Amino acid sequence: MTKEVLLVEDSPGDVRLTLEAFRDVGIDVHLHVAVDGVEAVAFLNQEGTYASAPRPDFILLDLNLPKMDGRQVLARIKNDESLKTIPTVILTTSDAAADVANSYQLQANCYLTKPVQLDEFEALVKSISDFWLRKVKLPRPVQ
């Protein structure tokens, strides 16, 4: 079964690398990209042009985003009874202790920092997809 993944990321380079890393892992994935927080929330709430967007099985969320910050997006997800069960993993360049603590406080499922090196970034995305999309049991969406 194809897994629906929502990647919330404003850097085109990181989007590209993530797409490639997911493809290399060979898991059947539909990767949807939202380039800012407002778009991510619209996608999740199936608003406007996203009326027929699928419910993601898994969310990869950057913290520093235009329009609406990733911290706010995370809070929206985890305060929503229907969306809160979607595993939401923070993938960000910030390694500030306050961001780590605050994300876990908001009930992010996991926090990872983006390595600066390209090959390390690729390896990390592969580990994320292998662990979360292969090993972990994801909740089955409630219809």
Add this chain to the structure above:
Amino acid sequence: MPLEILLVEDSPGDVRLTQEAFRIAGKRINLNVATDGVAAMEFLRREGVHGEAPRPDFILLDLNLPKMDGREVLAHIKEDEELKTIPTIILTTSEAEVDILRSYKLQANCYLNKPVQLEAFEFLVKTVNEFWLTLARLPPRETVV
């Protein structure tokens, strides 16, 4: 400083395997074991004999436990402002959709099935160790928010 892990598991065999898998992984880890849900909560709340217990950096929680069920332990952890930030991973033989969904509803950080085969179990513990204890950032020990 070693990482403090709380393993909540009633099967002595699984405790032993987990200990060995972590030891092979070679990380500096203190594996604290609670064999039922009541003991787990006493450890986390530093009650009774656990007055000096460290705050775990990471929790591995079975669902089917004596005295107090893992589902209840999870709910207690995630309702507690102090404890809710500790990444809590469900590791259980239950494959029931209702258990998976309920665990995520209660904000378990992730849900894993215990493989029956010894080697597969060891491999899974190794993977958990690599992903959560090497790649992932765990919350800081002191509250900074």
